[in-house]
Amino acid sequence: MKFQILFSFLIVFLIVNVSDSFSELDLFTNSKVYSPEHNLQVYGKGLPNENLIIRLFAPDETISKFDQITTDSDGSFDYDLLKWPNPSTNFPYGTYTVEVISTEQNGISKKIDVKFSATTDLVDVPIERTVNTLVFAPETAAINQPIRVFVQITSDGLLVGDDPSKLLGTTHVHLPSGISVPLSSSFKTLHQGLYYVDYTPREEGTHVFHVVAFSQGTTSHGSAATNVLSQDLGGISQQIIKLNSILDETSSELDTLKLEIEGFGTTLEQASSNIDQSTDTISTSVEFISEASNQLNSLLFPIIASIGIIVALQIAILARRR
Incomplete structure (x- = not known):
């Protein structure tokens, strides 16, 4: 009995390994480059009557289309996956990836890149991902x-x-x-x-x-x-703000000094005016003194002359007496 169970497990193991060793999955598309209104045809071969998952990835690697199909009795499949729409945010131009995943062959998969382009010249457009x-x-x-x-x-x-x-x-x-x-x-x-x-x-x-x-x-x-x-710039900004504050204080002090200097200038102007007035007064006084001196001289001159004449007469009288 134990021998039969062991033999059964061995047969199952061999069948699984043989199935895996002969696993098969091929993928093809009807073109490499597509433009709007063209059909994306996917075909290939897997195991007979096998369930396959087909996914279409957009350039940003999000899934744009998801379908599940079953292969024919000979394992082949031919599926019309998509009719390309006009470009939009959901289907922009770019490089797309078609992937077929086997559900029975340990999840093996095949991928192929195709290009969705605005041009109808499908030959000169390279298949590349940017x-x-x-x-x-x-x-x-x-x-x-x-x-x-x-x-x-x-x-x-x-x-x-x-x-x-x-x-x-x-x-x-x-x-x-x-x-x-x-x-x-x-x-x-x-x-x-x-x-x-x-x-x-x-x-x-x-x-x-x-x-x-x-x-x-x-x-x-x-x-x-x-x-x-x-x-950082925050610290520099704080220093600039502090410097601006100091400059503002300095400017205020300069304004105060300017006002004081202006007052001092007014005082100097008044002092200069007073000096000018004093100088004019002194000049006038000097003129008055000069005039007085001339008048005094005119008064003293006759008196001195008279005194001189009297002295001369006395000398003459004294001389005669002798």
């Missing part, structure tokens, strides 16, 4: 003060949503000292395609944030620089 990375960092910061750096990842113009530790796995910052510090495990999701990291600089100088995005096999680079100072 990933763009934008980095937003403050121009200046202060040492030991945290700053926030934002990153935007787009594919064909649409925001790409993914785990930031995988999407931005090799992102780092170049320090002024020349070393690099990884930031991959520090990013957080703000919104689909928008990520941020809080970073505290420990050195003065220029910090360069080098963001590397990897999506659907395509790598994109973006960078931004921040100049780290000994203090």
